[in-house]
Amino acid sequence: MSDGIVFDAEAGSSLVNELRLTFASGKTRTYAWRVSQLTTLSNLIDDHEQQIIEALRSDLAKPPLETVAYEIAMLKNSCNVALKELKHWMTSEKVKTSIATFPSSAEIVTEPLGVVLVISAWNYPFLLSLDPVIGAIAAGNAVVLKPSEISPATSSLLAKLLWDYMDNSSVRVVEGAVDETSALLQQKWDKIFYTGNGRVARVVMAAAAKHLTPVVLELGGKSPVVVDSNINLEVAIRRIIAGKWGSNNGQACISPDYIITTKEYAPKLVDALKAELEKFYGKNPLDSQDLSRIVNSNHFARLTKLLDDDKVSGKIVYGGEKDESKLRIAPTVLLDIPRDSLIMSEEIFGPLLPIITVDKLEESFDVINSGPKPLAAYVFTNNKALKEQFVTTVSAGGLVVNDTAIHLAVHTLPFGGVGESGVGAYHGKFSFDAFSHKKAVLYRGFMGDASIRYPPYTNTKMRL
Numbered sequence: 001m002s003d004g005i006v007f008d009a010e011a012g013s014s015l016v017n018e019l020r021l022t023f024a025s026g027k028t029r030t031y032a033w034r035v036s037q038l039t040t041l042s043n044l045i046d047d048h049e050q051q052i053i054e055a056l057r058s059d060l061a062k063p064p065l066e067t068v069a070y071e072i073a074m075l076k077n078s079c080n081v082a083l084k085e086l087k088h089w090m091t092s093e094k095v096k097t098s099i100a101t102f103p104s105s106a107e108i109v110t111e112p113l114g115v116v117l118v119i120s121a122w123n124y125p126f127l128l129s130l131d132p133v134i135g136a137i138a139a140g141n142a143v144v145l146k147p148s149e150i151s152p153a154t155s156s157l158l159a160k161l162l163w164d165y166m167d168n169s170s171v172r173v174v175e176g177a178v179d180e181t182s183a184l185l186q187q188k189w190d191k192i193f194y195t196g197n198g199r200v201a202r203v204v205m206a207a208a209a210k211h212l213t214p215v216v217l218e219l220g221g222k223s224p225v226v227v228d229s230n231i232n233l234e235v236a237i238r239r240i241i242a243g244k245w246g247s248n249n250g251q252a253c254i255s256p257d258y259i260i261t262t263k264e265y266a267p268k269l270v271d272a273l274k275a276e277l278e279k280f281y282g283k284n285p286l287d288s289q290d291l292s293r294i295v296n297s298n299h300f301a302r303l304t305k306l307l308d309d310d311k312v313s314g315k316i317v318y319g320g321e322k323d324e325s326k327l328r329i330a331p332t333v334l335l336d337i338p339r340d341s342l343i344m345s346e347e348i349f350g351p352l353l354p355i356i357t358v359d360k361l362e363e364s365f366d367v368i369n370s371g372p373k374p375l376a377a378y379v380f381t382n383n384k385a386l387k388e389q390f391v392t393t394v395s396a397g398g399l400v401v402n403d404t405a406i407h408l409a410v411h412t413l414p415f416g417g418v419g420e421s422g423v424g425a426y427h428g429k430f431s432f433d434a435f436s437h438k439k440a441v442l443y444r445g446f447m448g449d450a451s452i453r454y455p456p457y458t459n460t461k462m463r464l
């Protein structure tokens with residue numbers, strides 16, 4: 001951890017107690033503290049752009065442009081939005097009252113929850129760590145961040161920078177893996193915000209349940225892309241590639257996981273994908289500097305297993321090359337994949353893109369709805385009726401029509417899953433709300449004290 005001490009349950013308890021004292025002092029509730037910490041966080045990012053880029057290159061060989069666009073710029077934007085809107089978000093909302101309380105007035109007062117825990121994942125390790133922290137600070141909480149041990153360079157950079165820049169009495173980082181996270185999860189928090197896979201989410205939720213701690217769970221799933229034939233194919237293909245291989249080489253929670261198209265249209269789609277992929281990543285994509293590598297050998301082995309499944313043998317229509325020594329897998333497209341194959345039964349989270357085919361595109365919606373609810377779903381079409389059908393029938397964390405993954409950048413939209421893809425949401429005001437309690441406050445004077453509330457409960461009162 002950041003302080004150089006072994007982190008066990010006792011250390012967890014004393015850390016939480018320390019932060020509780022800070023919270024109880026009222027310091028983090030003030031507008032001035034929130035603004036100063038958000039400004040400091042924004043400055044920290046400005047001052048260390050190069051180090052952030054290098055940490056992500058070390059952890060994932062992430063292309064600098066992706067780091068700048070999808071981690072640094074997104075975080076700067078989150079800070080800017082919070083700083084611009086904070087006064088407004090913190091203002092109590094006057095609401096109407098009921099005849100039963102006449103005369104009275106009422107308001108909703110937003111208050112911080114207290115001491116919160118953020119556990120983040122390795123794939124966008126800077127963004128996924130600090131974006132929830134921005135929400136926690138904006139809402140006036142003390143916060144502990146536990147970055148992922150699978151992206152160690154980013155984890156240690158976060159620990160150092162937050163220690164150097166932020167208010168250590170209320171913003172702390174604990175580095176570590178399962179043991180350290182378990183020690184943290186034994187503590188009583190006021191909210192736990194977890195990003196990662198569904199298996200660990202269940203561990204987090206069970207630990208939270210012991211203290212009745214509310215959770216936000218930002219998980220994943222198999223995010224489908226439905227492709228119609230009446231589209232601008234060139235633009236559609238570019239946008240699918242950007243969301244898949246241009247987003248950490250498919251290691252993104254809202255990456256297109258598989259494509260559904262008609263049997264008739266599939267060959268044209270595959271040809272266009274092949275041509276554009278070669279244009280973007282060259283004839284030897286394993287050497288491309290514009291593709292992240294696979295994060296570690298476990299994930300490399302997991303992805304290899306998906307390709308080794310007998311049910312997909314002979315189905316690769318593009319790519320398939322891999323280099324274990326460099327943890328690199330080329331963009332790979334598979335056609336006509338059976339739905340009971342391994343690759344269709346779990347989230348891929350890597351550079352493999354299966355295409356499944358249907359007779360009529362409308363069948364796609366049943367295919368999607370027959371599985372667990374995904375984090376995102378995409379459709380490419382110019383058909384108005386199909387768009388409407390997609391929006392009304394497909395249940396997913398978020399939907400995008402005629403693009404992929406880009407909804408993440410719209411801070412006025414909630415970002416989160418539904419069903420197995422997650423619980424709760426964040427981004428923009430939704431982040432502030434995720435870490436706030438909306439307190440109902442009713443004001444009354446001493447006038448209008450209706451006797452109907454008080455015994456004796458006579459028949460006359462019953463009829464009123």
Ligand code: NAD
Pocket residue numbers: 119120121122123124128146147148149150176177178181182195196197198200203217218219220221252253254347349375416422
């Ligand atoms: P990960 O391995 O980094 O794990 C996430 C966190 O859980 C880490 O901080 C890790 O230390 C902790 N952890 C792991 N095992 C634990 C245990 N037994 N007990 C307690 N804590 C434990 O990341 P991952 O799970 O491989 O992330 C990939 C998954 O996350 C994918 O399913 C992806 O779709 C999802 N994801 C979702 C979002 C989102 O915003 N919805 C973003 C990124 C990733």
